[in-house]
Amino acid sequence: MDIEEKTLKRLNSPQELEALRQELQRASSAKSKTITICCGTGCLAYGGAKVAQGFKDEIKARGLENEIEVKTTGCHGFCERGPLVVIRPENVLYQRVKPTDIGEIVDTVKDGNIVDRLLYTIPGTKTKVAHEHDVPFYKKQMRLVFGANGYIDPTSIEDYIGCGGYTALAKTLYSMTPDEVISEVKKSGLRGRGGGGFATGAKWQSTQEAHGDTKYVICNCDEGDPGAFMDRSLMEGNPHAILEGMVIAAFAVGAHEGYIYIRNEYPVAVKHAERAIAQAEAMGLLGRNILGSGFDFTVKINRGGGAFVCGESTALMASLEGRVGEPRAKYIHTSERGLWDQPTVLNNVETLANVPLIINKGSQWYSGIGTANSKGTKIFSLVGKVNNTGLIEVPMGITLREIIYDIGGGIPKNKKFKAIQTGGPSGGCLPESRLDMPVDFDELTRAGSMMGSGAMIVMDEDNCMVDIARYFLSFLEGESCGKCVPCREGLKRMRQILDRIISGRGEDGDIELLEDLSETLTWGALCGLGSGAANPIMSTLRYFRDEYESHIREKRCPAGVCKPLITYNIVEANCPNCTLCIKACPAGAITGRGKKVPVVLDQSKCTKCGACFDVCRLNAVEVR
Known part of the structure; x- marks a missing residue:
């Protein structure tokens, strides 16, 4: 790999690191x-x-x-x-x-x-x-972790060092003990950003205290949620921040080997991570005798095969070992027996990128941001039916309304907001009544959703919530490893019920059956994918039950999405006979009846594509 190693001088002390930083800043x-x-x-x-x-x-x-x-x-x-x-x-x-x-x-x-x-x-x-700072999209953000992305070249270790990179590592190796590092992370209140929200410091302490010949630190960059790309963008834009966080974690728990488990579908992130590792090793910031401290830590990259279940800790470790990516029961914690049955710390990309900030600025500073039990900021991917889509970093406790309307710029075409799905496919759909709810781990869980990795998908009045629930359930069914019966069979059965409801064959009792299956899945599944898989069903039943009832009892889709339950009709009183709908119809289902006489729609030919409805601006085509 061409990393211009001839220009990279090995650093053997914090003093040499600081001298280089000052030189780089003068040149800049x-x-x-x-x-x-x-x-x-x-x-x-x-x-x-x-x-x-x-x-x-x-x-x-x-x-x-x-x-x-x-x-x-x-x-x-x-x-x-x-x-x-x-x-x-x-x-x-x-x-x-x-x-x-x-x-x-x-x-x-x-x-x-x-x-x-x-x-x-x-x-x-x-x-x-x-x-940039006056654009509404950026104005309410607090870009602590993500902000450096806009200033540094991710392929240049000098850029990262010039803006203060690796100072937290130098402080850790020369001014702190492992116990002090863990204590600082615990006092900061940092919780895992990968989905579960487990206390990072407690996880590190458990690994530190565990008995094992070898200990490992793994960075999880196997981001598989639909609509989520936070970890990819961090790894692409600031890979050295993740490496610095990994070395600090390794020092704290006593590990000397680490892995970055990264999706093979992220070629730019893989390339930048490989380059960052090579550069850090060349400069003595990774590998043997880091910064002359005597501490060793090496990092290797493992490319994931694209299985969603491998985002789960034990499935990821099984995959890393070369086995089928299947989860195991949680009565044995990976902090005690993880990779190759040895004590292992597994944190996701965003969690590790927070660590240098905490070490440099202190736990008191960090814990002053956010809510009582959710500290710091969170990066979300804001996508769907919102004017400003992209990645945002906001303080914990900001409301959904601020995210959607102040940062996101509201709903396109002045459509009415309907729901926001948070937490990835295992998250829940929250309605308008929850817009003023503060966003943190606990509030989202109480509302029937979850933080997850940070995907946020906005939906408007044209979305059918039964169809949305089926979409996420189908995704999870396809990604289930099939190891446990509740997930393998439960997801399939629930999807079949939703298929019936959407096709107009729903029956009384289907809603209750979905609720029973959801409870079985929640309590009986082996891993987090299965136990959270019912969230799309439970949250839409909780907040949009009337839509299920309309589909089942009235054989009607209120949003006009489920084709078997809708019909398009020409409203003759509004029709000017402009023939736009005739030209738009691909099936020849609409014909005219003479000059200045309204057109007619043949239901036997209609494919319910909606083209006639889309082109008509005079309310002459209605959906029933």
Whole structure:
């Protein structure tokens, strides 16, 4: 791997690390401007790589390399507006930048003007916002963990060191004992960000105290929730923060070997993690005799095969050992007998990225953020039917209303909000009545959902909650490892019942049967996937029971989504005979009856695709 090792000097003490940091900061300050281009996966899909290369070529062609730095970074969060370009230090944000815009932008960097047409416009208004921190999407965020993504090149260890990277590691190795590290993490109140919300410090202490010849630290980057991409973006944009957190965890528990278990579907994250490991080893920040302290810790990467169940701790470890990824019963904790039956710490990406912050700024600072039992910030992927989609980092305790309307910018086309699904496929769907609820581990659980890894999917009035429940249940059915009967058979049976309800064959007693099966699954499944799999059913029954009843008793889908339960009709009184619906219908089900005579819809030919409804703007097509 080309990591430019000839330029990387091994560091043998905290003093050498600090001297390098100061040198890097002086070199950076010599350039008056920096153009940062987001090259996270989202922006790359929009053409971010061409934009980045275009800026580099333009700056070189103008001979401005000594004045303006061009930097490719990880994800900035505002994914739907990519490619994103930010001019620093003024933090002018340009969105949806194309290669043809580059010359104009460089002109303004030199003369201090702004390209007005590339600024973000607040939806529904003509108001343009020039600076990144003033954009509503960013304004209420607290980007403690994720913020560095917009400033550093993830392929450069020097960038990470220059902004304070590895100072927490130096402090840990030279100024703290393992017990002091664990105590600090416990006092911070940090809870695992991977789904369960278990106290991180307590997990570390349990591993430290466990007996074993070898101990391990594993970073879980096997993010499989639909709509979730927080861990991927952190690993892509700031891999050294995760490595630093892993080394600190290893020192605390007495481990000398570690693994990053990462989805093979995350090629950029894999590439950046591999490069970061090689760079850190070359500079003495990983591997043998780290920073001259005598402490050893090595990290290897294992690529996951894409099984959702391997996000569960014991299934992940089975997969890492080369066995089938199946969970085991929880009466034996992995902190005592985990990987290869040895004491193991397993934390997800975001959890580990919090650790250097806690060590550097202190547990008192960290515990001052958030709620009584949920400290710090949380990164969420905000997707679905919301104007501003992307990754957000907010303090624990913020309300759902603030997330959806203040940060997310509300629902597109002024549609009515209906529900938000939190916690991934095993999470729950929360209605409008819960919008002012503070978001933390305990409140979400009480409401019938969960924090999970942090996916948030917004739904509007056009979503059918029975169909949504079936979607998540079908996903979980397909991802079940099949080891235990409640999950293997229970999910299949519940999906079959939902299929019947949606097809118009629902019966009295189906709702009660779904509730009974949900309870069996919750209490009888072997692992967290199975025990949480009933949440989509239970939460939609709790808050949207009337929709189930409409499907079963009235054979009607109120949202007009379930095709067997809907019909399209022409409202002759409203029809101007414009023939737009005739042209849109792919099945030839709509025909005219002469000039100035309303059209008719043949139900025997109608495929219920909804094309006629979509093109009509005069309420001449209705859904029943």
